[in-house]
Amino acid sequence: MTPPLSLAAGSTDRVFWAWVAVSVFFYAALTATMIAFVLRYRRSRPHRLPASEGSLLLETTWTVVPTVLFLTIFATGWTDYRRMRAVPREALRVLVTGRQWSWGFRYPNGKETSRLYAPLDRPMGLEVTSADVIHGFYIPDFRLKADAVPGRVNRTWFQATREGIYDIQCTVICGVDHSRMVAEAVIVPEAEFRRWYFGGEEAPEPQASQPRGLALLRTHGCLACHSLDGSPSVGPTFQELLGRREQIETPGGLRDIRVDERRIRSAIVDPRHAPVAGYPRVMPAAELGPDDLEPMVGFLKGGP
Amino acid sequence: MERWWIPPLGTWAALLVLTAALAALSRLGPAPALLGLLLLTPTKAWLVLRHFMHLKGEGLLLRVVPAVALGTLLIYLSLLFSDVAFR
Amino acid sequence: MSGSYLQAGHGIRSWLLSTDHKRVGILYLALMSGLFLAGAGIGFLMRLVQLYRFQPLITAQTYNALFTLHGVIMIFLFVIPGLPAVFGNFLLPILIGARDVLFPRLNLASFWFFAAGAAVALASLFTGGGPPDTGWSFYAPFSLRTGTNVTLAALGVFLLGFSSMLTGINFIATIHRLRAPGMGFFRMPLFVWSLYATGWVQILATPILAVTLILVMLERLFGVGIFDPARGGDPLLYQHLFWTYSHPAVYIMIVPAMGAISEILPTFAHRPVFGYRAIALSSLAIASVGSLVWGHHMFTSGMSETGDIVFSVLTMLVAVPSAIKVFNWVATLHRGRIDFEPPLLYALTFVFLFAAGGITGVLQGALSVNVHVHDTYWIVGHFHYVMFGGTGFAFLAAGLHWFPKMSGRMYSRRLAFAAWPLLFTGFNLLYGGMLAAGWMGMPRRYFHHLPRYHGIHVWMTVGSWILVAGILLYVAAILRGLLRGARAPANPWGGSTLEWTVPSPPPVENFETVPVITEGPYVFREGS
Amino acid sequence: MNTAVHADAEGTRLGMWLFLVTELVLFGGLFMAYAYQRQLHGAAFHVGGQAMDARLGLTNTAVLITSSLTMALALEAARHGARGLSRAFQGATLALGLAFLAIKAVEWSAKFHHGLRPGHPHLASLPPGEQAFFGLYFTLTGLHGLHVVAGLLVLGGILALGKDRPLVLECGGLYWHLVDIVWIFLLPLFYLAA
Ligand code: HEA
Numbered sequence A: 001m002t003p004p005l006s007l008a009a010g011s012t013d014r015v016f017w018a019w020v021a022v023s024v025f026f027y028a029a030l031t032a033t034m035i036a037f038v039l040r041y042r043r044s045r046p047h048r049l050p051a052s053e054g055s056l057l058l059e060t061t062w063t064v065v066p067t068v069l070f071l072t073i074f075a076t077g078w079t080d081y082r083r084m085r086a087v088p089r090e091a092l093r094v095l096v097t098g099r100q101w102s103w104g105f106r107y108p109n110g111k112e113t114s115r116l117y118a119p120l121d122r123p124m125g126l127e128v129t130s131a132d133v134i135h136g137f138y139i140p141d142f143r144l145k146a147d148a149v150p151g152r153v154n155r156t157w158f159q160a161t162r163e164g165i166y167d168i169q170c171t172v173i174c175g176v177d178h179s180r181m182v183a184e185a186v187i188v189p190e191a192e193f194r195r196w197y198f199g200g201e202e203a204p205e206p207q208a209s210q211p212r213g214l215a216l217l218r219t220h221g222c223l224a225c226h227s228l229d230g231s232p233s234v235g236p237t238f239q240e241l242l243g244r245r246e247q248i249e250t251p252g253g254l255r256d257i258r259v260d261e262r263r264i265r266s267a268i269v270d271p272r273h274a275p276v277a278g279y280p281r282v283m284p285a286a287e288l289g290p291d292d293l294e295p296m297v298g299f300l301k302g303g304p
Numbered sequence B: 001m002e003r004w005w006i007p008p009l010g011t012w013a014a015l016l017v018l019t020a021a022l023a024a025l026s027r028l029g030p031a032p033a034l035l036g037l038l039l040l041t042p043t044k045a046w047l048v049l050r051h052f053m054h055l056k057g058e059g060l061l062l063r064v065v066p067a068v069a070l071g072t073l074l075i076y077l078s079l080l081f082s083d084v085a086f087r
Numbered sequence C: 001m002s003g004s005y006l007q008a009g010h011g012i013r014s015w016l017l018s019t020d021h022k023r024v025g026i027l028y029l030a031l032m033s034g035l036f037l038a039g040a041g042i043g044f045l046m047r048l049v050q051l052y053r054f055q056p057l058i059t060a061q062t063y064n065a066l067f068t069l070h071g072v073i074m075i076f077l078f079v080i081p082g083l084p085a086v087f088g089n090f091l092l093p094i095l096i097g098a099r100d101v102l103f104p105r106l107n108l109a110s111f112w113f114f115a116a117g118a119a120v121a122l123a124s125l126f127t128g129g130g131p132p133d134t135g136w137s138f139y140a141p142f143s144l145r146t147g148t149n150v151t152l153a154a155l156g157v158f159l160l161g162f163s164s165m166l167t168g169i170n171f172i173a174t175i176h177r178l179r180a181p182g183m184g185f186f187r188m189p190l191f192v193w194s195l196y197a198t199g200w201v202q203i204l205a206t207p208i209l210a211v212t213l214i215l216v217m218l219e220r221l222f223g224v225g226i227f228d229p230a231r232g233g234d235p236l237l238y239q240h241l242f243w244t245y246s247h248p249a250v251y252i253m254i255v256p257a258m259g260a261i262s263e264i265l266p267t268f269a270h271r272p273v274f275g276y277r278a279i280a281l282s283s284l285a286i287a288s289v290g291s292l293v294w295g296h297h298m299f300t301s302g303m304s305e306t307g308d309i310v311f312s313v314l315t316m317l318v319a320v321p322s323a324i325k326v327f328n329w330v331a332t333l334h335r336g337r338i339d340f341e342p343p344l345l346y347a348l349t350f351v352f353l354f355a356a357g358g359i360t361g362v363l364q365g366a367l368s369v370n371v372h373v374h375d376t377y378w379i380v381g382h383f384h385y386v387m388f389g390g391t392g393f394a395f396l397a398a399g400l401h402w403f404p405k406m407s408g409r410m411y412s413r414r415l416a417f418a419a420w421p422l423l424f425t426g427f428n429l430l431y432g433g434m435l436a437a438g439w440m441g442m443p444r445r446y447f448h449h450l451p452r453y454h455g456i457h458v459w460m461t462v463g464s465w466i467l468v469a470g471i472l473l474y475v476a477a478i479l480r481g482l483l484r485g486a487r488a489p490a491n492p493w494g495g496s497t498l499e500w501t502v503p504s505p506p507p508v509e510n511f512e513t514v515p516v517i518t519e520g521p522y523v524f525r526e527g528s
Numbered sequence D: 001m002n003t004a005v006h007a008d009a010e011g012t013r014l015g016m017w018l019f020l021v022t023e024l025v026l027f028g029g030l031f032m033a034y035a036y037q038r039q040l041h042g043a044a045f046h047v048g049g050q051a052m053d054a055r056l057g058l059t060n061t062a063v064l065i066t067s068s069l070t071m072a073l074a075l076e077a078a079r080h081g082a083r084g085l086s087r088a089f090q091g092a093t094l095a096l097g098l099a100f101l102a103i104k105a106v107e108w109s110a111k112f113h114h115g116l117r118p119g120h121p122h123l124a125s126l127p128p129g130e131q132a133f134f135g136l137y138f139t140l141t142g143l144h145g146l147h148v149v150a151g152l153l154v155l156g157g158i159l160a161l162g163k164d165r166p167l168v169l170e171c172g173g174l175y176w177h178l179v180d181i182v183w184i185f186l187l188p189l190f191y192l193a194a
């Protein structure tokens, strides 16, 4: 499914799956017993065995065993949770403010952003609050969540273990665009982060190198006209591009094609030639070296 | 003749005295005021329950019922304070 | 002997103003079935919306209103009143050998409070600022600031709470005062025990909901500062108060369901229930410990760490009595003489699905896991398993079990069996899918979802189609029984409790002579 | 229609007490809110308490306690067959209840006058803790006042319709005494908090 990508996440997952395994074991045993009893003791298979009305030993067993089991589950959950709540002293602390319907990040030196930039393998403290109603700050890949409550600050932290761009979603219903209240956490190597952080106002924003193709699409402004999630825009969406059926305009009239890698490449390099029908012809040709073109094509091929 | 009006008057007088004591205590400062709140107020409530509301003469069930309610409220409060008292 | 309660009078007034507990039960059943189907229809629509947008007909705002309405209907109008109002009303007096509840007119009043509450809650859809969009939990300060008609919806829920409280008072008093001679507490059927425990939760928790809603209304109408930090209030106080009621409320939903299952299993196994006392007392244990765990809804809210620990430990403890019940139910099948009839099948399905829901509950009660799954589809999966798989299936099972008693006819056995595979498959695809989606990080109450979650949404929606088919077949089994079912004998299942000693349907007075109880409720004779 | 079964006296009493439980818990919820806010804003609650008129609060306490006395006497009189006396005591209870409401009205209007009512800009300019204090003050005393009104309606109805059988009086009285108990708690929480 979704791999855990922060320190805490790995541990959360281990605890979770261990208990899932234990529970499934008990659950399967329970179900099997139930089915076996129903089959064995049907009226059509008569027997003269006396039915017991209770057994102190059995009932004590199945009181004590679950109690011990459940309390152990508590203990493992708490151990990890305590760590999540204890923000390391050396962590950089970002003020995260939710408002209807966007996230804002403010760094100690005054930098304000709408994406969360964080260094790889370093603890990052979050002070989560809200400017209006309650929101929920959630990065699923890090198994991290803290409610943004107006009038108070909730503290948590994470330490990302892989570079990349990760979804931030709002988890508390906060109005009409609750489900649009998403943002991104950009995890970059520490050096790159420092360059930006200490580089004054003009320093270029850090780009996660994974997936690089996506970062390039963003810097070249492609995403201004093409969506990634299938929603309609100025140009066709990038969602499920490879293998899609399109109608293109050729000098010889309309033609149906199936999008392949060649088509993707040519559409980027020479957009005026045979564009997709039904869209305005506004796309500029991009001057790209192979260093840039290939990751882009790679991303679009396997993209979202 | 039976003097049925005497016991209620006694309860009433006790309630007034306790109220006066409570008022006096709360003028002495926050600590005595809190003490009054925690000791005298429940005493007054207990007097009303026991005499005016006749719990004294009722069977076990009727005495358990309000006790359950008050016990539940106390537990609610203490659980609430497991949060607020440790913020 | 007089005629059956169904023949005791015909016009509509003889129903709407009847204080006969059986008729009141049927009134609830009729109204609630309609509400359930409407709520379920909305659920079905929400699933479709995750596949096709239906824009501009359905916007993000509409979607927010849909899940709020779905939640409010299902929780306050279906699962909370559900089993006590319908089966409790119909059966409680009969099960303890009484003629009616202790306060029959109050009982009718409860029904009318319920109807009024439902009407007011539904009226909030069409008046003021339009349907509420806050989710069924009405979290402040959003619920205080939204322009939608939260005030009226809160008033509706307030009335429903009143109805629930009055029912609780009535049932407790009835059980204390009207048991037949010889019926000590430990000779009561387990369903009665469960109603008794539920009654206490109803009167000890519901008033907290009532004040919470009063406070929300006051704050919206007059700007009294209780919950909104802009006015000196505190949003976490709202959550505390709301869940102080609403967690116990989940046990108001499940405990009577467990009681019904505890009747069905021994009846079809034709043997005494295993561990009668443990099952009876665990209902009380669930009711009392269940009032102490509400904070597990607030682990990410910024509650103090002490609070987190206390509530997480108590959450683990409250699961123990449920586990005891589950094991005792399974043991009740051991060495029985089992008739495999639809009510039993549905009851076993209850055990299976409720256990799954309970286990997910325990997992999410662990603090670190909760941080990840809180407010995701995982939670939505959990509560559909316990509420629909639990209470809902208990309702379906109890509906079949007592249908002959209530209507005097047999349902269509063939259709009832045929509905099961669809219900079972659809249910697990849909709600199992929710658990998976939640673990992958899909937040709840989302109109738009990120592309990474699209696949699992398709999966869930397909599941919902199968489930609908199952529900429709079930409804058909009942309708066919009503229209063409064979006449039901007094005791079609060979049951041992008092309701099977009176004719189907029961006469107005229930019993010709007051029964005298000389033994426990589950004594089966050879050959029965 | 079938005739209703009538609950016996013991059952009625039980039902009444169960109802009182719900009332207790209802106010209990508000006391929880009070305790919560006071824990977070202790100092502000002290300041807020200084704006309260302790004399009015104490007077009202005396009035309500006395009305409880007359109510208890009304029941005792009825039980001892002195119906006329009982009705007189019931009348006294009603009068005292009305007096309580009148004093409450004086107090509220003074607060309104000083801009301490919810929604008033002056209140909004105070620190959060004090806003919370006055919010709770109005809610708790207001809800309590509504219960007094309800009690008056019930007792008035019993008196006016001549339904003053001892059992009925007893149930009405239980309700009235409960309202008194709630007030006993409100007094130190608001009026003596300073
Ligand atoms: C019928 C209703 C019902 C029932 C019975 C339960 C039962 C339980 N619930 Fe659930 N719950 C809800 C309805 C219900 N819940 C709802 C509606 C919500 C969401 C509200 C919202 O936010 O909208 C919710 C949310 C919810 C949360 C908060 C999640 C969040 O928002 O972050 C938690 C956390 O601890 C929780 C826990 C539990 C537990 C531990 C139980 C236990 O009582 C379960 C006990 C049962 C068992 C454990 C099964 C039987 C035992 C065995 C078969 C033994 C073997 C078991 C193991 C090996 C584990 N529930």
Ligand code: HEA
Pocket (backbone or CB within 6 Å): C037, C038, C040, C041, C042, C043, C044, C046, C047, C067, C068, C070, C071, C072, C074, C075, C078, C079, C134, C135, C136, C137, C380, C384, C387, C388, C392, C443, C444, C445, C446, C447, C464, C467, C468, C471, C472
């Ligand atoms: C007992 C309670 C109960 C039951 C039975 C159900 C049943 C269903 N629920 Fe439930 N659900 C809740 C209680 C319940 N729900 C609650 C409390 C919430 C939380 C709300 C909130 O967030 O505030 C929720 C939230 C919720 C969501 C999450 C929304 C979100 O967070 O974005 C979804 C999403 O798919 C969903 C789907 C369904 C579906 C498909 C059914 C299906 O089981 C329904 C299947 C059955 C049918 C479809 C019946 C068929 C009948 C007909 C077709 C007749 C048609 C009649 C008319 C149209 C009048 N529900």
Ligand code: CUA
Pocket (backbone or CB within 6 Å): A098, A099, A100, A101, A134, A135, A136, A170, A171, A172, A173, A174, A175, A177, A178, A179, A181
């Ligand atoms: Cu912000 Cu939901």
Ligand SMILES: [Cu+2]
Pocket (backbone or CB within 6 Å): C246, C247, C250, C293, C294, C296, C297
């Ligand atoms: Cu809960």
